Amino acid sequence: MTAEEMITVATDSGITTLTLNQPENRNSLSMAMLQALSDRLSALAEDPETRVIVLAASGRVFCAGHDLKEIRSQLDSHEFQLELFNLCSKVMQQIVNLPKPVIARVAGVATAAGCQLVASCDLAVAADTARFATPGVNIGLFCSTPMVALSRNVSRKHAMEMLLTGEMVGAIKAERLGLVNQVVDEQVLDETVNRLAATIAGKSGHTLKIGKEAFYRQLEMGLADAYDYTSEVMAKNMQAADAQEGICAFLDKRKPEWKDE
Known part of the structure; x- marks a missing residue:
C-alpha cells in the first residue's frame, strides 16, 4: 500500500480530513504509517487552503497503536525500536506544534499509541461506542511514550490508573477524564465534527x-x-x-x- 493509500486526504471549505486507511491492520502505527502521517502533516502546515485538520480512521478501530508484528520482527534491534519510538514521538509533537488546530474524530477503539494520538490532538470528538486504553502493561511493555500525551490531558491519578491497569475506558468516562471534548451518537459523529471544525475554520x-x-x-x-x-x-x-x-x-x-x- 502506498503512502497516499495509507492516509487519504480530502479538503472542503478549509477543513482537511486525514483518514488512516489500513483497517485490515487496525490502522496500526507502523513505521510506514508514521512516516506517511508525518509527511502529510508537514505538507498541511504550509497549505493555505487548510485551516483546520480532522484526523479520522476507516474501519471499526481508530488506531490500535504500534504494529506488534513489525515490532516482533525486529525484537533484537535496539536501533529499530529507538527509530520507531522517536518517529512516533516526532509525529505527536508535529500535531502539537502544527500552526493549525487538529481535531480527532474517534469511532471505535484507540489503544496504546492510538490513545496517544487522540491525546495529542487539540480537540477530540468521540462516538459513544469509542473506547480507549493504554494496555502495554498487559504485554510487559509499559506505555511510556503514550504516557506523555495522556498525562498532559487527564489528571495524574486517572492517567496512572489507565497506565497501570491497561483496562478499557468507555467514551463517557473518557469525556469525564478530559481525554475527549464531546461524546455523541455515532450517527451524528461526522455532523458534530464538521460543525466544530467549520466554527474554528471561520476564525482568523x-x-x-x-x-x-x-x-x-x-x-x-x-x-x-x-x-x-x-x-x-x-x-x-x-x-x-x-x-x-x-x-x-x-x-x-x-x-x-x-x-x-
Whole structure:
C-alpha cells in the first residue's frame, strides 16, 4: 500500500480530513504509517487552503497503536525500536506544534499509541461506542511514550490508573477524564465534527496560529512567566491586521473580513 493509500486526504471549505486507511491492520502505527502521517502533516502546515485538520480512521478501530508484528520482527534491534519510538514521538509533537488546530474524530477503539494520538490532538470528538486504553502493561511493555500525551490531558491519578491497569475506558468516562471534548451518537459523529471544525475554520488563521502556540508554551511555564509571556503575545497580536479588523468589525457590528495576517 502506498503512502497516499495509507492516509487519504480530502479538503472542503478549509477543513482537511486525514483518514488512516489500513483497517485490515487496525490502522496500526507502523513505521510506514508514521512516516506517511508525518509527511502529510508537514505538507498541511504550509497549505493555505487548510485551516483546520480532522484526523479520522476507516474501519471499526481508530488506531490500535504500534504494529506488534513489525515490532516482533525486529525484537533484537535496539536501533529499530529507538527509530520507531522517536518517529512516533516526532509525529505527536508535529500535531502539537502544527500552526493549525487538529481535531480527532474517534469511532471505535484507540489503544496504546492510538490513545496517544487522540491525546495529542487539540480537540477530540468521540462516538459513544469509542473506547480507549493504554494496555502495554498487559504485554510487559509499559506505555511510556503514550504516557506523555495522556498525562498532559487527564489528571495524574486517572492517567496512572489507565497506565497501570491497561483496562478499557468507555467514551463517557473518557469525556469525564478530559481525554475527549464531546461524546455523541455515532450517527451524528461526522455532523458534530464538521460543525466544530467549520466554527474554528471561520476564525482568523493567523490568530489561531498565535493562540495554539501560546497555549502549549505557557503550559510549561510558572505562573508569573506565563503571564509575562502571554502579555507580550497579546501586545504583538494587537498589531496584526486581523486583530485590528476584528475589533473594528465588532464595534461596527459587521462580520470581519480576515486576511490571515
